[in-house]
Amino acid sequence: MFKLFKKKETEAEEPKAAAEERPVEEEHDPFPKAKPAKWKCMTCGYIYDPEVGDPDSGIAPGTRFEDIPDDWVCPTCKVGKDSFKKLDF
């Protein structure tokens, strides 16, 4: 009995990861600045605290507001980052 084997050509091409973001290495600052600023949502008053982050949205504690992905939205009212205002101390 003869069997015909159909050879399937496997694609050697690897799927390219779409612009994978590398973790930003923290720069060494000889003059430690004050704590990263908190940001307030101007729509609902939610305050983003970098020390807390937004674990529900995958933002780890210690993430500066500036380092949050641009598609992040307010966990309370879902507005974008543009609706946040930096809180100065």
Ligand SMILES: [Zn+2]
């Ligand atoms: Zn909000």
